[in-house]
Amino acid sequence: MNAFMKFSLGAAAILAVSFQACKPKNTSSAVSGDAAAKAYVPPGKYDEFYNFVSGGFSGQMSVYGLPSGRLFRVIPVFSVDPEKGWGYSEETKPMLMTSHGFVPWDDLHHTEMSQTNGEIDGRWVFGNANNTPRVARIDLKTFRTAEIIELPNSAGNHSSPFITENTEYVVAGTRFSVPVDYANGDVPISTYKENFKGTISFISVGKEDGKMDIAFQLLLPGVNFDLSHAGKGPSHGWFFFSCYNSEQANTLLEVNASQRDKDFILAVNWKKAEEYLKAGKGKKEKVRYSRNTWDESTHTGKHEILEEVTVLDAVALKDICYLIPCPKSPHGCDVDPTGEYIVGSGKLAALIPVFSYTKMLKAIAGKAFEGEYEGIPVIKYEEALYGEVQKPGLGPLHTEFDGKGNAYTSFFVSSEIVKWNIKDLKVLDRAPTFYSIGHLSIPGGDSKKPNAKYVVGYNKITKDRYLPTGPELAQSAQIYDISGDKMQLINDFPTIGEPHYAQSAPADLISKNSVKIFKIEENQHPYVAKGEKESKVVREGNKIHVYITAIRSHFSPDNIEGVKIGDEVYFHVTNLEQDWDVPHGFAVKGANNAELLVMPGETQTLKWVPEKPGMYPIYCTDFCSALHQEMSGYVRVSPKGSNVPLSFSLGKNSSDPTSKENNSNAQ
């Protein structure tokens, strides 16, 4: 061994040792090679992708960075969030209104990002409410829920909010068939076959403003629509839905809905449906559903009730819908980037059927039907089938694509991700997940242009993966590098709620549009105070409107007297800041309400009904400056009938009661 060799070997050895020494001693030691380096995003550096993850039973949507797994934000969508005042401030309450009144919770299962020409465009991300059927649109300029539309004639909105390739439509479907709203729902449950219907809603999305409208609903036999994906490229104009419970069972579905060897993929020719709609074949039905929209100029949500929906009878109007048999209670229904292959995943199956769009069209043209199901033609299985992936694993659920001819399918029962080739249907690789994976996601993995650097698995069970936290454990996400032939686990992280579907987009597609402040000049809130000069307290009967401003680090006014028991006090807090990342918070002692978090340039309102006379401090809850602790004030509450006059001030010190200076006001 010569000296040079000795030197380099020695250096290498020390390097290796030092690398070991710096490496954190945790579960990353269970993964191989350079995994840590691949997932490591140093402090101060940005992630490569935004990952929008459904929060499941939390009702919210969370935003993580990939590959670091760092949590950036939880966007309140269908559930109240006292931290952000969502559902507590007067402005946000209308967003959670439904035809059933104010609903403070839901179950958000799937996220879907808006697309243009089949590619993720970074404008909006949609989410579905499973329980009280709704679809939400989140604006990615502000990362806020901009609109929520309710779905009439529906229950268990699961096969949603999947979209067409130019975001023409977002769809929704009934996982739980029910009697339609415009018929009598007070019927025996045992009359399921007769009275229960499935519907699929096509919600149009405004090209510029994103505004959602139910364009039409398809009326279908009572089955359970589970998941869906739009056709793309050549199959644009079609939508595919998996459905189970073709047995039409209404009890013990676990057994009774698993009787038939095959259920269906429902193929919907929505262009045909549009033609029927134009031809006036739709029937306008009287229903009640809500549409809630957020107005960014008034910083206020508006709740409206709509009373009509157009229904197309998909059985009577013959050539909109076709059924393709699919084995064993299909769940995932995924279309590859070329638009030719439709992958159905039977939850209880031990194979994956891949259907061909071209063959399906041919079968329809040649009427290669095995019969009808409840009046809808059923295409012969072999006539639509491209082929089957044999022995891929147990319990296939969902499939995403890499755009290089490969598919990645999650297997719940066997806890693994399996990579297979679409053309030859051969399994190429498999990677274990920890444990019981549900959905999986590749950036752009359900679009025409996947960005196949990572696949993320979303796991239901994390037993033994993290430090125990009592009976309830976190769900998790696991990131695999898929840039090579083999999948490599590089990171995992716990998630909020229960993650179902998720989508990712390159960071710069979204970050460049991110709003930093709301311009105070453009604030159209009816109770805005544009500057301390406009701050005031006004009594209207038993309502007291406090036009209060916040800036580092004081409120104006910060001393208020003359509030009496029986009054309703509305604090309209305007944040006068015009600088990024300087929200002010607002809270008042004893309020049966939450706090407000008011963004720069915004006005938000907290309602407070004091119940006991006394002294009530108010303060800023979001650390804003070195003198944040000083950002506080007092509201004096007097008994009913007291003669304390309404007054308000800022900067009038009790040691100098004669001072009229310092911006003080009195009414």
Place this chain on the structure above:
Amino acid sequence: MKKLLLLAGIAALIYACGGGTQQNDPASDDQTGAASTTPAPADNPDGVGKFKDVQVPEKLDAALAQKGESVYDMKCSSCHKLSDEKLVGPGWKDVTKRNTAAWIMNFVTNVDEMLNTDPKAQAQLEICLVRMPNQNLSDEDARNVYEFMRKNDGVQ
């Protein structure tokens, strides 16, 4: 040879555990001011920013001043009085006599860099201890506010 090996080892160790360099750091144009950077060239009377040697006519432009006043009401009056009394920030009386037009316009449009680098701005910060918020004034707003300050200082 042994010494050389040891040195190489230490170098490798430092390299492996070191903080690394700051490249393309997205947070480097920071708003926090936590780590103030290099001080500005001493005694630049115009401060740091896009304005240099701004010339203003001797007589007041009343229209500009009026626009400036509405900006003051909305964005400045919470912290600055028009007298010489300090509220959160210094009172505005004679502010145009203490600073050049360019310095004021740079300060109100380039707040963070000024607070991080300009000795005069930093001296104010030491007295007030609250960083002046960046109130997102346009160049035009800055000019208008300056004219309103001149009016406040008695320019006719």
